[in-house]
Amino acid sequence: MFRLFETAAGTGWGAEQRRINWFKYASPQAFFPLAGTLQPWFAGLAVVLCAVGIYLGFFVAPTDAQQGEAYRIIFIHVPAAWMSMFLYLVMAFWAGVGLALNTRLSGMMASAIAPTGALFTFLALWTGSLWGKPMWGAWWVWDARLTSELILLFLYFGFMALQSAIDDPRRADRAGAVLALVGVVNIPIIYFSVKWWNTLHQGASVSLTRSPSMATTMFAGMIVMALAFWMYSMAAALARVRCIILERERNAEWVADPLKRLP
Amino acid sequence: MNWGGWGEFFAMGGYALYVWGSYAATFALVACEIIFLNLRKRNILRHLGRAGATAQRVVAQHG
Numbered sequence: 001m002f003r004l005f006e007t008a009a010g011t012g013w014g015a016e017q018r019r020i021n022w023f024k025y026a027s028p029q030a031f032f033p034l035a036g037t038l039q040p041w042f043a044g045l046a047v048v049l050c051a052v053g054i055y056l057g058f059f060v061a062p063t064d065a066q067q068g069e070a071y072r073i074i075f076i077h078v079p080a081a082w083m084s085m086f087l088y089l090v091m092a093f094w095a096g097v098g099l100a101l102n103t104r105l106s107g108m109m110a111s112a113i114a115p116t117g118a119l120f121t122f123l124a125l126w127t128g129s130l131w132g133k134p135m136w137g138a139w140w141v142w143d144a145r146l147t148s149e150l151i152l153l154f155l156y157f158g159f160m161a162l163q164s165a166i167d168d169p170r171r172a173d174r175a176g177a178v179l180a181l182v183g184v185v186n187i188p189i190i191y192f193s194v195k196w197w198n199t200l201h202q203g204a205s206v207s208l209t210r211s212p213s214m215a216t217t218m219f220a221g222m223i224v225m226a227l228a229f230w231m232y233s234m235a236a237a238l239a240r241v242r243c244i245i246l247e248r249e250r251n252a253e254w255v256a257d258p259l260k261r262l263p
Numbered sequence: 264m265n266w267g268g269w270g271e272f273f274a275m276g277g278y279a280l281y282v283w284g285s286y287a288a289t290f291a292l293v294a295c296e297i298i299f300l301n302l303r304k305r306n307i308l309r310h311l312g313r314a315g316a317t318a319q320r321v322v323a324q325h326g
Contacts, residue, residue, distance in 0.1 A: 036282070069276075069278050070281055072275070073282055080289070115296070130282075134278055239300045239304070240300060246307045246311065255311065
């Protein structure tokens with residue numbers, strides 16, 4: 001981070017950078033209290049949104065004409081699947097930033113997101129399996145959508161295993177970043193798998209280019225649950241990044257000897 | 264309102280296993296993650312000892 005500052009100052013746009021001070025929270029020491037302040041707000045929002053989403057999903061959204069009550073799995077399945085892909089992109093973004101700019105916090109953020117991303121990937125597969133059984137008659141099929149989502153789960157596990165296998169955290173960050181960035185290619189494969197291949201999995205019910213092919217209340221429940229999962233992911237990632245900061249910086253002066261910092 | 268009573272609600276039109284299996288797994292795993300995060304935080308603070316306790320206070324004061 002400091003190295004970047006010095007180079008930046010030499011090239012002329014450094015003054016601008018310093019005035020806005022984008023990099024203030026790039027230091028773990030500065031980000032630690034900010035994460036602690038934000039975390040309860042995200043957690044609170046997640047609880048409220050989840051309560052609203054469950055209410056909409058079970059008490060407002062009507063029974064589906066074709067699938068009966070089984071379709072109510074959608075309020076978890078689709079948001080979990082969206083988060084599994086979105087969190088991977090966010091994780092790969094921070095891993096890439098850490099690789100390019102050599103900022104310590106970016107690597108920590110990538111490590112903090114991975115377990116929550118794996119959690120949502122597993123839930124997307126689990127709920128999909130419980131939905132597939134009554135609708136398709138099978139818990140699992142080797143369909144392109146299901147297989148690419150399973151590969152996503154292995155990418156998360158691979159990222160975490162690789163990082164925990166390397167003792168030096170900075171080297172672990174760099175190795176993990178390469179794996180995460182290479183794995184990004186899987187995200188469009190998951191997303192477009194239902195178009196590219198003839199899958200048993202249905203196509204997207206929601207897209208940016210046309211109105212959703214479902215009842216408004218069903219759609220609302222799904223969106224609210226997706227927001228709840230998003231807020232939960234932020235809360236979990238911030239809580240975890242605070243642990244990682246303390247673990248990695250335990251010998252740094254601001255952690256090891258905070259008495260000096262007391263006013 | 265979709266349900267005639269709690270019995271009907273829990274039966275989920277015959278899909279109770281699949282619907283409740285999904286929701287139960289979600290809430291169980293999220294609860295596990297929250298517990299693990301709290302244990303991890305407690306462990307590192309215990310490891311840091313007095314410095315950790317003070318760090319927490321500093322953080323509390325500075326937001």
